[in-house]
Amino acid sequence: xxxxxxxxxxxxxxxxxxxxxxxxxxxxxxxxxxxxxxxxxxxxxxxxxxxxxxxxxxxxxxxxxxxxxxxxxxxxxxxxxxxxxxxxxxxxxxxxxxxxxxxxxxxxxxxxxxxxxxxxxxxxxxxxxxxxxxxxxxxxxxxxxxxxxxxxxxxxxxxxxxxxxxxxxxxxxxxxxxxxxxxxxxxxxxxxxxxxxxxxxxxxxxxxxxxxxxxxxxxxxxxxxxxxxxxxxxxxxxxxxxxxxxxxxxxxxxxxxxxxxxxx
Amino acid sequence: xxxxxxxxxxxxxxxxxxxxxxxxxxxxxxxxxxxxxxxxxxxxxxxxxxxxxxxxxxxxxxxxxxxxxxxxxxxxxxxxxxxxxxxxxxxxxxxxxxxxxxxxxxxxxxxxxxxxxxxxxxxxxxxxxxxxxxxxxxxxxxxxxxxxxxxxxxxxxxxxxxxxxxxxxxxxxxxxxxxxxxxxxxxxxxxxxxxxxxxxxxxxxxxxxxxxxxxxxxxxxxxxxxxxxxxxxxxxxxxxxxxxxxxxxxxxxxxxxxxxxxxxxxxxxxxxxxxxxxxxxxxxxxxxxx
Ligand SMILES: Nc1ncnc2c1ncn2[C@@H]1O[C@H](COP(=O)(O)OP(=O)(O)OP(=O)(O)O)[C@@H](O)[C@H]1O
Ligand SMILES: [Mg+2]
Numbered sequence: 001x002x003x004x005x006x007x008x009x010x011x012x013x014x015x016x017x018x019x020x021x022x023x024x025x026x027x028x029x030x031x032x033x034x035x036x037x038x039x040x041x042x043x044x045x046x047x048x049x050x051x052x053x054x055x056x057x058x059x060x061x062x063x064x065x066x067x068x069x070x071x072x073x074x075x076x077x078x079x080x081x082x083x084x085x086x087x088x089x090x091x092x093x094x095x096x097x098x099x100x101x102x103x104x105x106x107x108x109x110x111x112x113x114x115x116x117x118x119x120x121x122x123x124x125x126x127x128x129x130x131x132x133x134x135x136x137x138x139x140x141x142x143x144x145x146x147x148x149x150x151x152x153x154x155x156x157x158x159x160x161x162x163x164x165x166x167x168x169x170x171x172x173x174x175x176x177x178x179x180x181x182x183x184x185x186x187x188x189x190x191x192x193x194x195x196x197x198x199x200x201x202x203x204x205x206x207x208x209x210x211x212x213x214x215x216x217x218x219x220x221x222x223x224x225x226x227x228x229x230x231x232x233x234x235x236x237x238x239x240x241x242x243x244x245x246x247x248x249x250x251x252x253x254x255x256x257x258x259x260x261x262x263x264x
Numbered sequence: 265x266x267x268x269x270x271x272x273x274x275x276x277x278x279x280x281x282x283x284x285x286x287x288x289x290x291x292x293x294x295x296x297x298x299x300x301x302x303x304x305x306x307x308x309x310x311x312x313x314x315x316x317x318x319x320x321x322x323x324x325x326x327x328x329x330x331x332x333x334x335x336x337x338x339x340x341x342x343x344x345x346x347x348x349x350x351x352x353x354x355x356x357x358x359x360x361x362x363x364x365x366x367x368x369x370x371x372x373x374x375x376x377x378x379x380x381x382x383x384x385x386x387x388x389x390x391x392x393x394x395x396x397x398x399x400x401x402x403x404x405x406x407x408x409x410x411x412x413x414x415x416x417x418x419x420x421x422x423x424x425x426x427x428x429x430x431x432x433x434x435x436x437x438x439x440x441x442x443x444x445x446x447x448x449x450x451x452x453x454x455x456x457x458x459x460x461x462x463x464x465x466x467x468x469x470x471x472x473x474x475x476x477x478x479x480x481x482x483x484x485x486x487x488x489x490x491x492x493x494x495x496x497x498x499x500x501x502x503x504x505x506x507x508x509x510x511x512x513x514x515x516x517x518x519x520x521x522x523x524x525x526x527x528x529x530x531x532x533x534x535x536x537x538x539x540x541x542x543x544x545x546x547x548x549x550x551x552x553x554x
Contacts (some may be wrong), residue, residue, distance in 0.1 A: 014409060038413025038441050084412045084439070085358040102511050136279055139356050139438075140304040161411065166355070166438040167305045168467060169508050194413075196443050197511070199485045234443035239511035239533050246537055247544070256511070263540060264547040 007058035051075030302482030
């Protein structure tokens with residue numbers, strides 16, 4: 001069963017409307033990128049999916065149940081959210097403690113805990129930091145700790161809020177491997193990102209947001225083919241597809257190999 | 265005179281088991297934009313902290329070798345004086361917000377307040393950076409109630425407003441949308457054109473190719489290459505340090521591998537456009553010659 005937002009809106013306590021009538025459906029096991037302008041409402045939208053924020057109007061359901069009828073802790077067991085700022089999420093004094101926080105809270109037995117923590121640490125490449133204080137880690141690695149802490153749980157949906165921020169090439173490869181594994185396990189991944197090359201290389205469905213609303217929801221070809229959407233959502237094509245367009249070689253080619261083939 | 269010189273500099277954090285900087289020798293000339301690239305944890309931020317005097321004054325650990333800033337030994341500088349003459353934008357935008365101001369406007373003005381800039385000039389400078397970064401709609405908001413990217417823009421704005429002659433900027437666009445990232449690079453270029461010296465750490469290699477004069481490549485605490493952007497961004501050292509080539513450079517290498525080399529290797533899209541169109545024009549002849 002899916003996550004469904006129907007005309008969902010959200011206003012913060014200071015009165016600012018951050019998300020305005022958003023309708024979106026995310027199916028089981030799907031992989032989807034959310035892109036768009038700073039302040040467009042991306043983080044607010046995904047926080048509504050895992051119950052951290054409840055819609056001010058409209059509805060959000062997870063597997064048919066409205067988030068307003070459940071505690072955040074219950075929704076969050078199905079929909080894991082990795083914070084944009086790892087400091088909002090990480091409180092443990094060492095990485096291992098951070099990963100074991102949820103198993104302890106849910107009173108898992110030692111064997112399951114060890115297995116899930118080991119798996120999460122491996123998937124996020126943080127095994128050699130288990131004894132380290134997360135505050136002594138570089139931002140990008142701290143972010144992987146935050147991802148790991150969510151992967152320990154048994155979520156059907158995992159939301160990554162800007163996993164590519166400040167990430168190097170090696171981290172990007174790790175992230176891709178991790179998403180492939182989640183896909184193989186049937187876990188849906190929703191990623192917010194400003195890295196357009198990552199979007200075209202790793203996603204088939206893209207949602208673009210601008211000014212509190214979803215302004216496009218479709219394939220990479222559709223979204224990156226639409227100049228109006230790109231300019232309103234403050235997006236840019238990756239360099240090589242943009243080059244192909246400027247040279248009149250192709251308006252649809254999104255990958256380097258496709259462009260290589262077009263040049264004789 | 266050189267702005268910064270490092271000779272055989274090493275640094276190990278108090279909690280670290282291996283050096284974060286290892287035998288680094290480097291000269292920074294004034295008036296240029298230096299880009300620093302390398303894998304996460306390769307020593308980029310530590311290098312910034314040394315040049316900025318946060319090491320060894322605030323972060324503890326063992327510093328070896330010689331660091332000179334504007335000709336004076338780092339250890340002889342008064343840390344407060346150093347922090348006024350060098351602007352520093354932190355890597356983590358979430359930690360740079362002071363937490364003591366209620367509005368974005370006041371937050372951006374905070375550094376100027378500390379410098380003792382008079383009120384009129386303060387308002388003037390804040391208004392200018394607010395306009396440059398398109399923050400007009402946010403000036404009355406609480407800085408703790410912003411989106412991630414908005415926070416990063418505010419953190420950047422507060423440093424730019426201080427107008428130091430030498431500015432160190434650690435990943436200013438990590439949370440920014442593509443349009444805003446380019447705007448920030450544009451602002452940095454303008455600062456340079458006004459004679460400022462800049463050290464910029466960034467992963468966005470395509471923007472580095474467009475804007476940086478020189479590139480410093482770091483790997484495992486060492487500087488493995490330093491030179492003009494044009495040379496460094498097509499070098500083997502770059503990929504050996506785990507840093508990707510600019511996309512158009514990668515395209516050129518892929519074309520060469522496919523037996524369709526360009527006349528030279530571009531690092532920017534504008535260059536690639538010329539080279540590829542030249543190639544397309546030549547192609548029919550190449551084929552008829554077969
Ligand atoms: N705690 C808060 N209180 C009041 N307004 C907020 C709060 N958090 C965010 N906002 C506002 O809500 C709007 C949407 O913010 P949101 O964090 O959802 O944006 P975003 O698309 O994730 O942006 P970014 O790409 O910069 O992370 C913004 O205009 C922001 O200023
Ligand atoms: Mg956000």
